[in-house]
Amino acid sequence: MTDIKHNLPDDILMGYATGVLPRAFDLVVASHVSLSDESRARLESLEAIGGAVLEDAGTADIADDSLQQTLAKIGGMDPIRRPVSASGVFPTPLQDTVGGDEDAVRWRSVGRGVKQCVLHSDEDGTARLLLIPAGRAMPAHSHHGTEMTLVLKGAFRDEDGVFARGDIEVADTEINHQPIAEPGEDCICLVATDAKLKFQGLLPRLAQPFVGI
Amino acid sequence: MLVANDHADQSHGQHLGSQMMAAIGNPEPRGKTVTAYERTDARWVTRMAAIAQDQDRKAFAELFRHFAPRVKAFLMKSGADESLAEECMQDVMATLWHKSHLYDPSRASVATWIFTIARNRKIDLLRRYARPEPEELPWGPEAAPDQADVIALQQDSTRLAEAIGKLPEKQRMLIQRAYFGDLTHSEIAAETGLPLGTIKSRIRLALERLRHSMS
Numbered sequence: 023m024t025d026i027k028h029n030l031p032d033d034i035l036m037g038y039a040t041g042v043l044p045r046a047f048d049l050v051v052a053s054h055v056s057l058s059d060e061s062r063a064r065l066e067s068l069e070a071i072g073g074a075v076l077e078d079a080g081t082a083d084i085a086d087d088s089l090q091q092t093l094a095k096i097g098g099m100d101p102i103r104r105p106v107s108a109s110g111v112f113p114t115p116l117q118d119t120v121g122g123d124e125d126a127v128r129w130r131s132v133g134r135g136v137k138q139c140v141l142h143s144d145e146d147g148t149a150r151l152l153l154i155p156a157g158r159a160m161p162a163h164s165h166h167g168t169e170m171t172l173v174l175k176g177a178f179r180d181e182d183g184v185f186a187r188g189d190i191e192v193a194d195t196e197i198n199h200q201p202i203a204e205p206g207e208d209c210i211c212l213v214a215t216d217a218k219l220k221f222q223g224l225l226p227r228l229a230q231p232f233v234g235i
Numbered sequence: 236m237l238v239a240n241d242h243a244d245q246s247h248g249q250h251l252g253s254q255m256m257a258a259i260g261n262p263e264p265r266g267k268t269v270t271a272y273e274r275t276d277a278r279w280v281t282r283m284a285a286i287a288q289d290q291d292r293k294a295f296a297e298l299f300r301h302f303a304p305r306v307k308a309f310l311m312k313s314g315a316d317e318s319l320a321e322e323c324m325q326d327v328m329a330t331l332w333h334k335s336h337l338y339d340p341s342r343a344s345v346a347t348w349i350f351t352i353a354r355n356r357k358i359d360l361l362r363r364y365a366r367p368e369p370e371e372l373p374w375g376p377e378a379a380p381d382q383a384d385v386i387a388l389q390q391d392s393t394r395l396a397e398a399i400g401k402l403p404e405k406q407r408m409l410i411q412r413a414y415f416g417d418l419t420h421s422e423i424a425a426e427t428g429l430p431l432g433t434i435k436s437r438i439r440l441a442l443e444r445l446r447h448s449m450s
Contacts, residue, residue, distance in 0.1 A: 037420035055369035063439035073347025081304035095329040107373035114370035
C-alpha cells in the first residue's frame with residue numbers, strides 16, 4: 023500500500039475534486055485513491071481549495087425553520103458507522119459497482135485468453151475490468167482521448183515501466199502501447215476510456231466492433 | 236519527517252475534545268501569531284468534537300448558523316435552484332451530524348470537510364446515482380489526533396485562503412468556477428500557483444501516522 027510508484031496527475035485529481043469527471047473515470051479515481059495514500063493526500067489538498075472557496079462564496083438566506091427541519095432530518099437518519107476496509111482484491115468503490123469481489127465478476131472472453139467485463143458505459147466513457155493471463159500481451163492499440171488503467175492484481179509492463187497493484191497509468195491521445203502481463207500471476211486491471219480504442223493488429227481490429235473495447 | 240520529530244513527545248490517545256480545548260487554551264503554538272481565521276477554525280473543530288462525543292445540539296446550531304448559509308450559496312452558485320439548494324443544504328448539515336465521528340482535523344479544516352459533503356450530495360442529486368467515493372479510512376482521529384498537527388493544518392488552510400485572496404481577480408474567479416463545478420475537466424488547469432505542497436505533505440504525514448498507529 024505504501025510502495026505505489028505510479029500515481030494520478032493533478033489535473034485528473036482536480037477534476038475529481040471539483041466533481042466534473044465522467045462516471046467511468048470517477049470509478050477508477052475512487053478505486054486508486056483507496057489504494058494510494060499519496061494520491062489521497064494530493065486529492066485532499068486540492069479539496070482544501072474547495073473549503074476556502076466555500077468560506078468565500080458568500081451566504082444565501084435560509085428558510086426560517088431550516089435548523090428545526092434539519093434537526094428533524096437528523097432524528098430520522100441512521101447513524102453512519104465507520105466503514106470497515108474492503109477485504110479482498112477490489113477496493114470498496116469497485117466492490118460496490120461489481121456487487122462483490124473478484125469472484126463475482128462475470129467475465130467474457132475476448133480472445134487469446136484475455137477476458138473483460140464492462141462495468142459502465144455511456145457517451146462520456148466506459149469502465150471495464152480486464153484480465154490478462156500471466157506473461158500474455160494485450161493486442162497493441164492506440165486511442166483517442168484518455169485511457170486510465172489501474173492495476174488490481176498481478177502486474178503489467180509497457181514502455182513506461184512495470185505497473186503493480188495500486189499503480190495507475192494515464193495514456194493520452196495517440197499513444198501506442200502494448201501492455202504485457204508479468205509472468206507468475208494473471209493481471210487484473212480496471213480501465214476507463216473516453217473514446218473507442220483503435221486496435222492496430224488486423225485480427226483484433228476486425229474483432230473490435232464485436233468485442234466492444 | 237521534521238514534523239514527526241517535532242511532535243514525537245506528544246502524548247497520544249488523549250481525548251479529542253480535551254485536545255481541542257487545549258488547542259484553544261494555547262492559541263500561539265511555536266511562537267507564531269494566530270490569526271482570527273485560525274481561531275475561528277479552531278472553534279469549529281471543538282464544535283465538531285462536541286457533536287461527535289456528546290451529540291451537542293448547541294454546538295451543532297452554532298456550526299449551522301455559520302455554514303448553512305454558505306453551503307446554500309455554494310449550491311446555488313453550482314446551479315441548484317433555491318428550493319433544491321435549501322433541501323440539499325439540510326441534507327449536508329444532517330450528514331455532518333451523523334459523520335462527525337469520521338472528521339479528522341489533522342487532514343482537513345471543517346470548511347473543507349463540509350465542502351466535500353456538499354459536493355458529493357450535489358453530484359448525487361444532479362446525476363441521480365451515487366458517485367463512487369474513495370473508501371473511508373477504517374480508523375480515524377480517535378486513534379491519535381495530534382494537537383500540533385491540527386493547528387499546523389489550520390495555519391496551512393489560512394495561508395491557502397490568503398493566497399487565493401491575493402490572486403488576480405480573473406484567476407480567482409476561475410478557481411471559484413472550477414469548484415462550483417462550472418468548468419469541464421478539459422478546461423481545468425492543475426497549475427493554480429497556490430501553496431498546496433505543505434498541505435499535501437501534512438496530510439500525507441497524518442495518513443502515515445494513522446496507518447502506523449493501527450499496525
